[in-house]
Amino acid sequence: MKWENTHDKALYLDCFGVNVDYSRRGIGIMMLKHAIALTKQKDAKYLRLFVVNINVPAINLYLRNGFRQVDGIYEEKIDDNFTLREYGFEIKVSR
Numbered sequence: 001m002k003w004e005n006t007h008d009k010a011l012y013l014d015c016f017g018v019n020v021d022y023s024r025r026g027i028g029i030m031m032l033k034h035a036i037a038l039t040k041q042k043d044a045k046y047l048r049l050f051v052v053n054i055n056v057p058a059i060n061l062y063l064r065n066g067f068r069q070v071d072g073i074y075e076e077k078i079d080d081n082f083t084l085r086e087y088g089f090e091i092k093v094s095r
Helices: 027-041 056-064
Strands: 010-013 046-052 068-079 082-092
Touching (some): 027 056
């Protein structure tokens, strides 16, 4: 991944999701805002994450909330029939 500034402190959101029974209620946005606030509290300049390339609703959520997609794709071959592909996203937080 080509992150904006690899020398600045960054927090990484490792696992993020909303149960489909509770989608479209603003829960994802609330969780993102909390993660951004925590990033500021920890004096980090960036919040970063990976998302599977076919998870279009999540990609749209991140883009609508100020994240930018960085260049590069993480690929991991699971078996002969499936390769996992993930995009990187980041947001620069202001303190």
